[in-house]
Each structure stands twice: as C-alpha cells, then as structure tokens.
Amino acid sequence: MTQNPVIPQIKVNDAPVAQNGSVVSDPVAQVNQDVSIKPRKKGLLIVLVVIGVILLYSIVSGLFVYSKAMRLKKSVSGLVAAGKSQDLNKIKSELVNTKSSLKALKSSFVAISPFRIVPFFGSYISDMSHLVNAGLYGMDAADIVLTTVEPYADLLGLTGGKDTAVGDGTKTAKDRIDFIVKSIPDLVPNIDKISTKTSLIEKELADINPERYPVRIGRTEVRSKVKSGLKLFREAASFITNGKPLLEAAPYLLGIDKERTYLVLFQNDKELRPTGGFMTGYSIMKVNKGAFSPVSSSDIYNLDAKYKPTTVAPNPIAKYLKGPYVLSNKLRLRDMNWSPDFAESMKLFVQEAKSVGITGIDGIISVDTQVLVYLLDAIGKIGVPGFGNFSTEIDSRCNCP
Template sequence: MREKSPGYRLVKSLSALFRQMMPSTQPRQGKRLDTRWCQFGMLAAEYFAPLEYGMAYPSSSRDAWGRMDMSIALFVFGKSAYESASDAELTRYRLFDDEEEPTPASTLSNWHTKGLERLAELFLNTEQYLSHHLAQPSIVLEPSLASLSEEPAEKLPHHPGGSGLRRLTAPYLRYARPALIVLVLLAVVWLGIKSWRIYQGVRAVREDLAQVQSLAVGQLSLDMVEKVGPLLAKSRRDVAGLRAEAGAFLWIGKGFGWLPVYGGDLASAGEILKMAEGLTAAADQAFQAVSPLLQTLQGGDSHLDMPGITKLLVEAQPELIKAKTSLDEAVAARSRINDQRLSPKVNGLIVDKLDPYLGLFHDGLAAAVAFPRLAGASHYGPQTYLLLLQNEDELRATGGFITSAGTFVIKDGDILNFVIEDAYAFDDPTKLYPSAPWQLKQYMELPTVLLRDSNWSPDFPTSAALAEYLYALTRFHGADGVIAIDQYAVRSLLTVLGPVQVEAVAYPVTAENVVTYMRQAKGQAETLGEDRKSFMNELGGAILERIKISKDIDWISLLKVLQADLNAHHLLLQFDDPGMAAILAERGWDGALRPGVGDFLMVVDANVGFNKVNAVVEANLSYEVDLSNPAAPTGLLTVTHTNNAAKGVPCVQFDMDYQGLYDKLINRCYWDYLRVYKPLGTQLVEATPHAVPGAWMVSGQAVPARVDELDEQIDGIQGFGTLLVVPGGESLETSFRFLLPSQVIGTSKDSRTLVYRLRVQKQPGTLPQALAIRIHLPTGAKLLESTPMLKMEAGDLLFSADMQGDVEIQIRYQIP
C-alpha cells in the first residue's frame, strides 16, 4: 500500500482495526440481546461494509438496520465465501431474521454510539501498545508533541534506543500531521453526511405533515382512510429516523440558546423531536386500533350499531392504551417547550397548526379508551344514566324547566329499559325535600325544591347531583351519569336521523316540525288531564328505535351535530368515569362555571313566571371594559330583554285559566330573575334595577329595585342578581357597573406589556345571543396582538357576534 496516499492508508488501517471488534463467538440465542454483535453490525452497515465491499452507504439509521445481517456476514465470511455460503451457515450470524418491525430509533442510536466508543477504545489501546513496543512517542496520546514534528531529531525528547529511535521517530512524525488532517477531513465528511441526512429527514417530515393536513381538511371517506394509514406509518418512521440521525447533536443545541432568532429552536430541538416522535407514534397506533371501525363506518352497505361500535372499541383497547401512553409522552414534551423563545416559523407550526389538533387528539383518544365503560361493556357491567328533558321555553339556569325525566340502562352498547316520566310524577309528599332557593320561595312561593326545579344552580355538576338525589328519593337507585337536553338538541338529532313515526301521530315527526309537535302535545295532554309528558316517552322511544334498526345513519354527521350541541350547551353531560369527566371539563361540555384566568362574564336568566314566554323573548348583551387604569379596571354590562308577546296582556304571574293552553302561556309577561357572574373580588359600583309592583306578583308583595349580592358557593365566582318583569311588546335595559379585580390584567416579564383575557360563558338553552364588547385601552397604549382579531375604532377594540357557544378574547398591549 506504499503507493497509496496517506489518507487511504489511514482509512484502511482503521478498517483493519475495526475487524478486531468482531466478537470471537457466534451471536448468542436471543440475538437482539447480544449487544456486542449489534454494535459491530451497526458500524459495519453504516461505514465499513460500504468501504470494504462496495455496498451503498445507508440513507438513515433505519436503512442501516436493514443491512446489518448482510454486513456482518460479509465480514465473517468474506465476499466470495459469503456468496457461496449455505443458508444454515448464514443463519448462525443473522440477528434479525424474524423481525418485521424495525428496532426503535433510540436503540439504534445507542448501538451506534457504543460501537464508536468501543472502536475508539480499541484505537487508543493499539496506539498505546505501539508507542510502548516501538519506544516511540504517540502524537495521539501526547498531543503536545505535534508541535515538535518539524524540529530536528536531536531536539526531541530522549528515549532509550538512541539513534535507532531517531531513525524511527522522524518518518513517524512526518506522517503525523497528514494523519491528523485526514482525521479532520473524515470528521468533516461524516458531519456533512449527517447534516445531509438530517436535512433530508426534516424535509420528509415536513412533506408528511403537509399531506396529513391536506387530508385533515377534507371530508372523511373510505378513500381518505385508505390513504391516511400508510401516511401515518411513514410519518412515524421518518420522525424516528430523523431523531436517530440528529440524536448525537441535540445536546449541543442547548448551548446555543443565546443565539438570536433561532437559538430557542436549537435549545428546544430535543423536546420538539420527542414531541413529534410521540405524536406520530400515537397517531399510527391509534389509527391501527380504530381502522376497522373507520372502515365499517365508511363501508356503505355495512350496518354498524352501538353494540358493534362497542365491540370494536373493546377489541382496540390494547392498542389505544399504547397510543395514549405515546401521546402522554408527546404532551409532556410539549409542556417543556417555551413558545416565546421559538422562531416565528417554528412557533407558528407548533402553536397554530399543531396545538389545536393535539388537544382534540388527546381528548378523542381518552374518550375512545373510556367508551367501553360508558357503554356498559361486559368487563364493567351495565351503566344507568339519568336523562333530564329541559324546556327552554321556560328558561332556567342549565337550559330550561325540567318537564320530564327518566333513565336508560346500557349494556354492551345496547340501550335497555328506556323510560321517561312526567317530572310531576316524581313528587312524593311523604318525602323530606330540601329547602328551595330563597328566590323560588320569595318570588314563586315554592317552599321546597322538587326534581323539576333542581337545576336552579347554573353550575351543571351541582344541579346534576341534586337532580340525581331527588330522583333517587322515589326511584330508589342512583345513576352513573346525568344527561340534560333541550328541544333544540332533539331537533338536531332529527336533522341526522331523519323523520320518525310516533305512535298515535298521523304525520312523521321531523326536524322541521318537532318543536311545534312537542308544544302542541304538551298543551293537548294538559287540557285532557292526561300524563302531560307521556308523548316524550313515545318520541324518545321512536328516536331510539330509529338508531337501533336504521342501516343508513351517518355516524360522522351525528358526531358533528352532537359536538355542535355540546359547544352551544344544548346538551350537557356529567359522567362518574374520571377519564371522561376530565375530557368534558377540558372541553367545557360539563356545564360547570369555570372563570379561568382573567375577566369572566356569564349572564343567566331564570323564568319565575309559571309560563313559556321565553319562546318569544330575546336577550342582547353589551359589555364595555375600561383598562385605562391597570390597577382599577372597570366593566359596564348592559342586558336588554325584548318580549315579543302581544302588547297589553295583563301581567298576572300565575293564572289557572292559562294552564294547559300552551300558546297562551307563551303570550305572557316575562318574570325573570337575572343573574350576572363575575370573577371573585368584583365590586358592584352602580346598577339600574327595576321595581316590580305587588299586583304583578303571586305573593301580592311589591319588590323594590335592588341588586342582590349572591353567595352560591361557586369557586372563583361572585354573583349578582335582580328581579325584573318585561311586559309583552316592550324592552327593558338593565345595567351593572363593576370595579374589576386588578388580577384580570396580567403582566409579563416586561412590566410595560400587559395581557387582558375575557371569557364569556353562554347560558345553556339559549339561541345565539347578540354580544357586543368594547375594550378601552390606556392612552398611548400600543396593541401587540389580539385573539380573535378585533376591530379598532377611535382607540377602542370592538368585538361583536351572535354567541354560538362560549367566547374567549385575549389582547396583549404595551403601555407607555
């Protein structure tokens, strides 16, 4: 090899040294545990088999994993012997003969690192041996000698061996510097290859993400299901491969966090990759788990009912739990990423594009894991649910007066024992009922709270617990959850299920006529003295039968409708299952009052007039916030009620002549106990309440214009209430000016940058209400950002919308 260049000779010498790494015994049984062969095979596939035998260099660690068996065999037998070796001979050195799934990227990276460490140790041991055996100083072991390589031999340190040493030393030192240069060049080449692989990996992951996003915005179809599976598997492999390639450099990035713009990206690179790896693994595992269900849902002629869905999800539990574990790891990694330090591009990718899907994926996966228990799968036993039917025509805090209630039992996804009864059927004068809220006592002369009035609290978990207790007083059993729906939720169901045939009804009941049907049926039943709500049992039974026997239900559309009703609070859920309860709380679907961080507003109307006038009442909200003084922000709320009933109808709170005549119960004055909920610490500065004449009250006692400070034991909430009456054909404005707690304005590290957050919670049972918000900033303040985008007018920020659900606003601004 003397005619070859020093660099070539060095590389070949290193390859010869690598051969000494090969274990002297065959791989042990349980081959993947024989880490010595794994480390040798990894380096052979990555570097030395391409060098010695002309194989292509692998494109990634996963690619190298696929070539390890062949690379080991080439070094064991040699190229010519390898080509003629029998399968039995080759099998003795195969590490992954029966493996279908690639080894995890972290394990491959570990083999690679440990293999390099062993090779380096072997190199140093050999260098030390040669230095001692030849009595020559080693420039590797003693780097300081490098500067002496050009000096005369006489100036070199004296070693035993005299002139012979000098003769040997001179040529050795002559090649020391070229050898070092070659090593540096090899390192540069290696870094270049690694950088290229990392670049290719990042590019592949970006392309995968773009494809996933394009599929996500489209309509769910069987064709999409067939495409997304392989794409998720590829994304998982690409992310794992990228992390394996970049793993050796991630720790370096933390030291460059000080760099402008991209320093945060480098410092967070490890956590970003951990998040991506966990997320893609979870997506792939979850898809594999539910793909039978998705294919069945999109299968056209295939009939899938609730028992079928339950069975499929029970079978998918092992993979779903694995997916949840992977997703939890991704969420944990996400929590360790500081958004504020990321570059704008990476921040937008994670915060705007990834985070919304991350939350939905987490909740969907948790729901899939909890579903078998909720559906009464055999392992958990039958589940019983209390159903509350609320009539928003007589609006109450959680959606409406409870006209009917009942239970159903679900076992293995099959609904059994579905019974709905008139709310009055639960009254039992022999039972000891709780005392009614003081407003019901004073304004309606109701001494105790019965099931139909159990939803006075706007906090649905509180009302649900009371309803379950009152139900159990006469039915002697509890429930595993409480479900409350209003008339609009029933209408939404029929938009997907289609018409149903109700017993003794001459026409099909549809989404277009169901509300009219229910109003007529209530009035007719009351007039005839029949069970006033027996029609709800018949309607509910018809809907249930439609779900059971129909083979053309669009389950995806049904899920979308249910989600919309949950967001609008026409459907409220409370489940005893902790996992599902956490999901409902996170999404705001449990109807609980949660003020959160910052300002909070919830306006709650409660009809206390023994009528159904809310069918023609409109309510509009206007809220003006003044942030001029950060230490003492204020808020002005104006609530406008418009009663579209006929003008001139006498305001008689309780009239027996009207009972049973539903249309006349709608055409009445509006007795409303209006409540406003604000953050704890809010003070009422002034208000415009309205006096109510004694002639308008069932008690005959006049009610003065006053605002009550409420103590309803809701965490973080301060309530205010007032009684008002709106005659037919009139409107009434009620205003409240509040001194808000200074904590509604948050500060950042920069004391000049402030954050104001507002959460407006929609009352259940209400149609979209007009909401107008005006936020006045301090003089000279500069708006940095707002979510959603707000309109600027004369220095004020404006927001207006019809409330389809809860509204959240956040602004960040800088003061002079």
C-alpha cells in the same frame, strides 16, 4: 559619568547617518519587523478560513435540514388529505411516509447539533428536536389506534376496511353502537399503550418554552400559535388519560352483563341553573347490550303536577322565582338542581321522584341542547325509522341543523 567634550559619545540605539545626512536603515531591525508582521497576517488568514468553513458548514447543514423539513411537510399534507378522504389504506400508507420523514429529519439534526451550544439558536434547535421526538411518539400512538379500529373501519365511515358495505342510516347507527360494544375489550388494553406514548409526548413538549418565541414575525402570530398548539395537545392527552376509566366502566353503562335503566333529564342551557340549565323534560330508557330502547318521556311540569312538595325551598329560589313559591315555599321537582354538585342535586331529585313513580333507576344522564349536535358531529348522519335522517347539516328551510 562626565561627558568628554573631545571624544564624541556614541549611543548604541542611534541609527547610522549617511554622509548626506539621511538615516541608514538597520538591516537587523528590518528583518525583525518583517518577521513580526508575517505571523499576524498568517493568524488573520487562519481566522478568515475558519469563519469561512463555519459559514459554509452552516449553509450546507441548514439546507440539508431544510430539505428534510420540506419532505416532512409534504408527508404531513398527504396524511391530512388521506384523513379527509377517510380511506384507511391511504391513511396507513401516509402514516408510514410521515414517520419515515420524521426519522429522516431527526437524523439530519446531527449535522446541526454543534450549534446547540450557540446562545439563542441552540434553544430553538433543542425545541425542534423535542418536537420531532414528540411527532414520532404520536405516529406510534396513531398506529396503535389504526390497528385497533381496522376491523370496524366501515362502521366508522372509513373505506378500505375488512367490510366496506355500509347500510342505510338506521342500520349504520345500530352498527356503530355494536362497534363501540365490540371494540371496548380491544381498546382497554391498548389505551395503556396509547397513554404511555402520550406521556412521552408530554415530556418532550414540556421542555418547549413558548415565551422565548417572538410574539409575531411580520404579520404572522408566532407565540400565541405555539401556546395554543401546546394547550390543545395537553387537552387531548388529558382526554386520553381520563378516558380509560370511562372505557372500563362502559360494559356496565351499556348493559353488557344485564339491562340498565336510565333517567335522562333535558336541561335548557338558555335558562341557566346550577347544574347547567332548567330541567324542561325527562325520559326513561333502558339499555341492553348497547341497544337503547325508550320507556317513557314527558314534560317536567307533568311530573311536578303529580308531586306533593315536602322540602323547603332555598331562600333565593322562593325569593326570585316567585311563581308557585308565592303560595308555598316547598321545593318543586323542576327546581331541585339547586346544588352545582350534580350528584348532590340528583340525590334529592331521585329520592323525591320515587313518590311519583320514578323508581328502579340505575343512573341519571343530563343533556343540554348542544349534546345532540355534538353527538351527530361525532357519529355522522343517522336514520330514525318513520322520521328520516338527521344530521348537523344546515337546513335552508330554517337555517338550522
């Protein structure tokens, strides 16, 4: 369209101009601008309020969970102290307190459950939940154990049992053997209950991934401690699960139905052999209803002196041990633990030992120098008539147990 030079063209989007040349603001445009700014301010305010509420909720819920965690820590410390005091009543009381604290901590997780969906933090909250559940199952298992052993608390060195009278070392050792024999019927059915709880604990802990934890926080190792804790429990769980067959076989092993005869071989673990050490000596003992009595014992060389070798020695023994094998390549009794399969080695040993009077053996027990130390650690000081008390406490005269 051609512009008329006489009639000025008016553009609708041109702002009005005052006589002094200044632009006159459009009241309609100003209103529209004010209206558009207000929603933005309102939206920002809402966002800030929401963030503030979330932050406040996080702090409050975090402090709530923290208070329950501190209560649990205090309860666990009390339980540990009660265990060290060996007071059964205190242990039972602290066990109840710890279980109550665990339940309270578990309930408090409801407050932080919305944060499970938050990346990074959610996985740690989930781990805490699994850990608490495992702890509750552990408390149940501990309660079963305490109920089972309560009648024999005094024999285990615990106070607060039905009979707190503890005799001298000799009597205590015998009574502890009686405890093992008498408690087996109660332990066998309860081991299933304990195993069930253990399986539930394993299931909870299996969901904890130690790799997502930092290697350390400051100077404190974190990941390695999580790994070692999980490994320790798995070993304990395996011990409980695998212990049932041993408990079931215990009546036979302890001669409950009839007397058993065992050959005990002493192996020197400082002189290694495939089954654990060089066989230095042996003993024959009988067990009747849990009571052991020695029959005879001697040096392995004395037994070998009466033995007439008939089996050809493995080439490495004849080649490297030399000694008597320089004159004859026949295998001696003391070297018959050549196979790392203990049963296989003992099959040959028992067969050949019959020729020197070792007969009527129901089983073979092999021990090394550490077994007695571990045994004394487990059952405590014992007394031997005519020889005094024995324990793993360090004797200053030799700086040894």
